[in-house]
Amino acid sequence: MSTEVPRGHGVALVTGGNRGIGLELVRRLAGRGSSVILGSRDPQKGEAAAAELRGEGLQAEMRAVDVADAAGIEALGASLERDPGRLDVLVNNAAIHYDTWQTGVDADVDVVREALETNLLGAWRTAQACLPLLRRSPRARLVNVSSGAGSITGMGGGTPAYSVSKAALNALTRILAAELRNDGVLVNAVCPGWVATDMGGAGGRPVENGAASVMWAVELPDDGPTGGFFRDGRPVDW
Ligand SMILES: NC(=O)c1ccc[n+]([C@@H]2O[C@H](COP(=O)([O-])OP(=O)(O)OC[C@H]3O[C@@H](n4cnc5c(N)ncnc54)[C@H](OP(=O)(O)O)[C@@H]3O)[C@@H](O)[C@H]2O)c1
DSSP: OOOSSOOOSEEEEETTSSSSSHHHHHHHHHTOOOOOEEEESHHHHHHHHHHHHHHHHHOOOEOOOOOTTTHHHHHHHHHHHTOOOOOEEEOOOOOOOOOOOOGGGGGGGHHHHHHHHIIEEEEIHHHHHHHHHHHHHHEEEEEEOOOGGSSSOOOOOSSSHHHHHHHHHHHHHHHHHHHGGGGGGGGEEOOOOOOOOOOTOTSSSSSSHHHHHHHHHHHHTTOOOOSSSEEEEOOOOO
């Protein structure tokens, strides 16, 4: 990656950047001149996504990032330290198991475990791996892509694995925000709204709108909020 001081939002890493909202986030960040690392658990899919962006005149560097692979994420942290040696934005976007097929009373706890491994622990370990660089950034933003399904206030039955994982991700957001406040790292959870992706299915809003909701938290000014939960720039009940 170039050693020039990056423009836009500096150097940004988006997990699950090969499709859906993640790919649109990479597109937007690259379009604003940021140096973007497109994280993809499947390098082939990631290269295909990076090639699609190149076709649009945009640059993103693909790196293999499987957030469920603890050793791989530790290695990612070390590799980012070496090159580019800087990170200003981390978007924890990767997620799985919007489990509309089960309820809490009959949930397969192995599915719940998998959801927690990726949606909670994946975001957590990626944040930890990136923290040494984020702490050194002059304007660090850590954005956890959450969901209204994780709002305890609005929670009813259904999608148990996903909902519990996103509620836990929201709790993690509060904890990291408090612990990183003095380092100037703004940490927020963001719901993209219901978006027509592979996960969201038909009928949701366009991926551009979902990505815009997330970008809001990337673009916060230095005196912007931290430890909040937002959709389209407006607070969501926890
Ligand atoms: N779509 C909605 O309506 C909606 C609503 C609320 C919140 N969200 C949230 O928005 C975010 C993006 O969702 P989306 O709709 O764009 O979902 P999507 O189309 O299903 O894409 C999910 C992305 O996450 C990646 N991923 C899954 N497990 C991974 C792992 N272990 N390591 C790295 N990457 C992994 C996928 O990679 P592969 O291609 O390799 O599978 C894919 O790139 C998620 O956090 C989701 O919970 C979505």
